[in-house]
Amino acid sequence: MPHRTFFAFILPSILAMALFITLPIISVVVQSLFVQHEAVLITVENCTPFGCETQTRVDTEAMAKLQEERPLGQFAGFANYFNRNHLALSEIASILSDNQGIGDIVGRVFNLPFYKALSFTLVYCFLVTPLAMALGFAIALAVNTLPRLLKGPTIFVSILPMIITPLVGSLILAWMFNPTGILGASLQSLTGDPTLSLRASPVLTWIVLLAYGVWTNGPFSFVVFYAGLQTVPQDTVESAKIDGASRWEVIRHVIIPHLAPLATFVALVQLMDNFRVFEPIVGFSAEANATSLSWLVFNDLVGQDSQLFGSAAATSVITIIGVLMLVAPVLRRTWRDFTQKAV
Amino acid sequence: MKFTKTFAAGAVSLAALIAGTAAFADCGIQGAGSVRILSNDFEALRIVNDVATSCATAAVTVTANATAEHKNIQGPALTVNPAEYSVAVVANNSIVPLLNEDLIRPLDDLVAKYGQSLQPNQLIKIDGKVMAIAFMGNGQHMFYRKDILEKAGVAVPTSYEEVLVAAQKIKDAGLMDYPLAASDKPGWDLAAEFVNMYLGTGADFFAPGSAELAIDNENGRKVLETMRAMTGFMNPDYLTYDANELNKIWDAGSVAIMSQWGSLAGAATDPATANADIAANTAFAAAPTIGGGTIPAAALWWDGFSIAKNISDADAEVSFQAMVKGISPETVAAHPHAATWLVAGYEPGPAAVGVIGNATGGARAYPMQPYMGLLHTALSAELADFIAGKEEADQALADVKAAYDTAAKEGGFLK
Numbered sequence: 035m036p037h038r039t040f041f042a043f044i045l046p047s048i049l050a051m052a053l054f055i056t057l058p059i060i061s062v063v064v065q066s067l068f069v070q071h072e073a074v075l076i077t078v079e080n081c082t083p084f085g086c087e088t089q090t091r092v093d094t095e096a097m098a099k100l101q102e103e104r105p106l107g108q109f110a111g112f113a114n115y116f117n118r119n120h121l122a123l124s125e126i127a128s129i130l131s132d133n134q135g136i137g138d139i140v141g142r143v144f145n146l147p148f149y150k151a152l153s154f155t156l157v158y159c160f161l162v163t164p165l166a167m168a169l170g171f172a173i174a175l176a177v178n179t180l181p182r183l184l185k186g187p188t189i190f191v192s193i194l195p196m197i198i199t200p201l202v203g204s205l206i207l208a209w210m211f212n213p214t215g216i217l218g219a220s221l222q223s224l225t226g227d228p229t230l231s232l233r234a235s236p237v238l239t240w241i242v243l244l245a246y247g248v249w250t251n252g253p254f255s256f257v258v259f260y261a262g263l264q265t266v267p268q269d270t271v272e273s274a275k276i277d278g279a280s281r282w283e284v285i286r287h288v289i290i291p292h293l294a295p296l297a298t299f300v301a302l303v304q305l306m307d308n309f310r311v312f313e314p315i316v317g318f319s320a321e322a323n324a325t326s327l328s329w330l331v332f333n334d335l336v337g338q339d340s341q342l343f344g345s346a347a348a349t350s351v352i353t354i355i356g357v358l359m360l361v362a363p364v365l366r367r368t369w370r371d372f373t374q375k376a377v
Numbered sequence: 378m379k380f381t382k383t384f385a386a387g388a389v390s391l392a393a394l395i396a397g398t399a400a401f402a403d404c405g406i407q408g409a410g411s412v413r414i415l416s417n418d419f420e421a422l423r424i425v426n427d428v429a430t431s432c433a434t435a436a437v438t439v440t441a442n443a444t445a446e447h448k449n450i451q452g453p454a455l456t457v458n459p460a461e462y463s464v465a466v467v468a469n470n471s472i473v474p475l476l477n478e479d480l481i482r483p484l485d486d487l488v489a490k491y492g493q494s495l496q497p498n499q500l501i502k503i504d505g506k507v508m509a510i511a512f513m514g515n516g517q518h519m520f521y522r523k524d525i526l527e528k529a530g531v532a533v534p535t536s537y538e539e540v541l542v543a544a545q546k547i548k549d550a551g552l553m554d555y556p557l558a559a560s561d562k563p564g565w566d567l568a569a570e571f572v573n574m575y576l577g578t579g580a581d582f583f584a585p586g587s588a589e590l591a592i593d594n595e596n597g598r599k600v601l602e603t604m605r606a607m608t609g610f611m612n613p614d615y616l617t618y619d620a621n622e623l624n625k626i627w628d629a630g631s632v633a634i635m636s637q638w639g640s641l642a643g644a645a646t647d648p649a650t651a652n653a654d655i656a657a658n659t660a661f662a663a664a665p666t667i668g669g670g671t672i673p674a675a676a677l678w679w680d681g682f683s684i685a686k687n688i689s690d691a692d693a694e695v696s697f698q699a700m701v702k703g704i705s706p707e708t709v710a711a712h713p714h715a716a717t718w719l720v721a722g723y724e725p726g727p728a729a730v731g732v733i734g735n736a737t738g739g740a741r742a743y744p745m746q747p748y749m750g751l752l753h754t755a756l757s758a759e760l761a762d763f764i765a766g767k768e769e770a771d772q773a774l775a776d777v778k779a780a781y782d783t784a785a786k787e788g789g790f791l792k
Contacts, residue, residue, distance in 0.1 A: 070789040073747065077586055078504035082469070083511050083719050084677045084742045090586060091503065092747045094479035108789070118783045125779075145768070145776065147758060213614060234613035236765070319617035321563040322761040333758060336449045342754075344787055 059354065066114050066347035068107040071100045107344070114348035119330075121352075122146045148349075151325040154240070158326070159308040159360070162247035167300055169248055170255025171293075175285065177256075178263050189260070196253035204317025207246050208233075211318075239323040246314045251307070255300050262296045263289070295371075302364045309357050327353045404702040409436035410695040414682075415451060416466030418443040419640050421513055421716035422680070425466075429703035437695050447471070455480040460685040463696040468680050469743040470750065472501070472509055477747050481508060481683040487697040494705055496721050501681055511681035512704035513716040515640050516740065517560075517573055518675055518731030519665060524658040525552055525633040536666045537574070537603050537674065540634055544610040547633050557610040558626060558635035561764055562619040568756035569676070570636070574600040576741045577667040577674020588748045588790035590781050593774045599668045601763060601770040608764065616765055627659075628652045636664065636675070639732035643714050646728060661727070663734025673735045676743035679719065748790045755781035 074096040080089050116123045129142045143149050173192050180188055195203060210217040211232045222230050232238045266289055274284050312328035315321060321329070327349055334346035414429060416422045426441035433439040442462070444450070448471050454461035455475065465475060475481045483506040488495065492510070501509040519540075521533060529550045531543040540557070547556040560566035575582065578596040583589060608615055618626070624641050626632055628651055637645075639661075646656045664675035682700045684693050702708075706722040713724065717732040725733050743749075759780050763773035785791040 069787040072789040072792070073588075075586075075588070075747070075790075076504075079502075080504075080745055081500070081502040082742055082745075083498045083501075083514060083679050084736060084740075086502075087742070087745075089744070089746055090588075091745075092477045094477070097477075098479060110787075114787065117786070118779050145762065145772070147780065213612075229613055231613040233617050236767070319562060319619075322616040322765045333754070341452070342784060342787055345784070 062347045062350050064106070065343055066351050067109060067111060067344075069110040069114065069344050070107045071097065071104070072108065073097070074100075110344070114344045115352070118146065119345055120148050120348050122148060147325070147330065148327075148352075151327050151330050154243075154324045155309060155311060155326045155356075157240070158244065158247055158311045159305060161244055162251055162308050163301060163304045165244075165248045166251035166304060167255045167297065169252040170257075170300075171259050173252065173256045174259035174263055175289075177260060192256055193253040195250045196257075198250075200250060200313035201317055203250055204246055204314040207242075207249070208318045211242055233318065233320070236323040239318070239320050243314050243318060243320060243324055246318070247308065247311070250314075251304060254304065258296055258300050259293060262293045266292050298364055298368060302361055302368075305360050305364070306357050309360055310353065327356065404432035404699065406432055406434065406437050406695055406698045406702070408691055408694050408698075410689065410692040412437065412439040412464065412692070412696045412699045413462045414439070414441040414464040414466065414696075414700075415447055415454065415462040416441065416443050416464075417447050417468075417680075418445050420643065421640060421712075422466055424708065424712050424715055425512065425700075425703040428705075428708045429699040432699045432702050437699070439699055448474075451475065452478065452480070455685045455687065458687040459689065459692075460687040463685050463688045463692045464682050464700055465685060466680065466682050467509060468515070469676075469678050469745055470753070472681075472683060473745055473747055473750060475683065476503060476508065480686055482686045482693065483507060484510065484684060484697065487684070487694065491694075491698050491701055494701060494721065496719070499681070499719055501679070509681040509683040510700070510704070511679040511719050513640075513680045513718050514732050514736060515638060515678040515680060515717065516675050516732050516735045517569070517636050517638055517664060518642075518673070518735055519662045520627060520635050520637050520642070520645065520731075521660055521662065522633045522655075522658050523660050525556070528552055529633075533660075533662055534634070534665055535662075537607070537668075540665050541603075541606055541610070543634065544607075548610065553631065553633055555610060555612040555631065556633040557607050558612070558615070558618065558623055558632040559604075559607060560618055560620045560623055560637075561604075561608065561611070561615050562617055562622075563761035563764070564619070564757045565753070566619045566757075567760050567764060568753045570604060571600060571756050571760060572743065572753065573636070573664065573675045574603060574667050576676050576743075577664070577670050577672060579670055579672065582744060582749070582752060583746060588746075588785050590752065590778050590785075593778055596668070597774050598770050601760075601773060603667060604764060605766070605770075608766070616761075628655055630655050639717055639729070639735075642728040642731060643716075661731035661734075663731060663738045664740065671739070673738040673740040675735050675740050677732075677735055677740050678743055680716075748785055748788065751784045751788055751790070752777075752781050755784060 074093040075090045076093045077088060078091050079086055115121055118125055125146060126143065129139055133139045133142070144153055177185060177188050177192065209215050212218050213222060213231050218232060221232070222228055232242050270288050271284055274288055279287070310328050311326045312332065315324055315326055315329050331346045331349045331353070334342045334349065412429065414426055416426060423443055426443055430439045430441050447466070451465050451471065452474055455465060456478065465481065467475065485507050488500065488507055495510060499511045500507045501511055525547060526533060526543065529543065529547045529552055531546050534540040534543050544556045547553050559570055561570060575592060575596060578599065580594070580596040582592055584591050612626070612631070620638055620641065623635055623637050624645055627635060627637070627645055630652065642661055645651055646659050648656060664673035666672065667674040684696055704720055706720055709718045709720045709723050714726045714728055717725065717729040755777050759776040760773055762768045763770065782791060
């Protein structure tokens, strides 16, 4: 295909990407470098049905003037990135210079909101991704051996978790894990512990969230791997069997190597997805025990009375950098394979 | 969502037109224009919205959007010119961002022209100018089960210390394992619990006239200590309960004393929705005092309406008239139990006992300082570890201060 034709085809897509992806990212980066104007406060008397009180309020006229001069607010450089609610550099420095051993350091660092969120985000990312891929692969192998008649319904049931909206899925599971819900109550009676609640302790909450993650992410791996299984060369499989290979050996030495490139693709997509974990935290009301980077952004922007755009933007940029760091090794490998093949 | 609301509003006005002689068909609105209401979503506000929408005529269109997301929508929606909504129904806290951004207009001239049915205490005056018209009071207060307290042989507690004693007795008597409940879910609810109790100590959140935080003191520690002690008598899932969830577990009969919103008191005793046995034994009282204080440890809230700045004067005039009709004494007379109305002629019913008790007990209003929202946010995230039992009060207060200072610097309130 001539370059001109290629560009003519790809141009609309490039334009759309610039408009809907690149520009917003640039605006977020710019926003993250600013804080709001210094508020001009005046003391006034406020009267409500419950009496009058002397309180401060913002002098809106003075603020409107400031806003007009510099609409983005005050330039703050990287202050938003380094303050306590994000990377907390000075807090980390003081923890490292004055502490009582490693336990104390860990405890105090993970008390900082960003690192607390990061710890859950990373654990979720690195446990859910491989477990969900393993689950998806196992389902794909199982479905592949089913008689034709059963395949359709089984596939449908298997991809249900992916079809359900994540928030709805997490709410359904949250209700089932409620102590009065079917799973919560069964667990209580099985363990004989009437006070057992999966939502009360951090460890159990994390386990439930991880289990949800595997449940909801498994079908994606399943679909991709199932499609991949249809392309496994039957000649190789049959010759392996004639050579006396067991079913496990066929999987280990024929199917897995064949699906390896697909696994790289699935891992890439899943890592990026899981790094942005958000819905289960809200669905399970797990904010007390687990927060994620996306939840921090959400918390800065909604649900309260004032919005912190600079702070939210800084967390977003850090999230983007985090995703890039996560997928860098996989991307590098893909690039190497690509260049090697080209040679 | 918005479409269906608009559609419903249209249907209501159509029905009014067809009926011709319907009581609300002609509200006597002078002028022509459009009324577009944005409000929170609970029963009393829906009633006000319905009455206002019934005022629609050929010259006046009225639409209403009642949504729990109103706080997130109102800023952007009122910033555009002309504003998406002409009326924003607000409360102590949600009016602050609108004042900070200068998005609502003074109402003095409209009050003089069309506000004959309003009472002086309904006028929310900021720096001498009327910025909103309040029509109902609200607040968190005590819900208790008469039967359980009677069986345990305890009087209705009036302080948090007595609440803890009562809880112990109920537990000892084997009546309930988890007699207490509060909306301790990290987020807005948890922070509101702290704010309520801290107001009850009589202390201020900020150093006078500045944005400097002042809760790291004996009062702050007393509040946290009390909150922690209460959790000992709560269902282990207390970290996941918000206000709406509380009404469900109350209805299930598993709680004897809880702190809950006055606006949900009607639903807890409504024979149409509530469990009859529980509803019959549900009673209300003012919020308890704390640490030897003399006032109920709960914030007083008002709900009222404000008129957007970025709309035409004609729209502002019809909007004001439609809302005055919506909160008129006739509306209140038709729905006396829906809320603790602040409107002329309102006789408090049994569901209003708690909020009235708070107000007559001298409870303080939720602060309207421009940086209060930042403190609320800091509390909502940083108290989670404490209430989950993972850190101590000193650490929690230090964390709140650090988080608040960071946010207040970004918000331009602290240097």
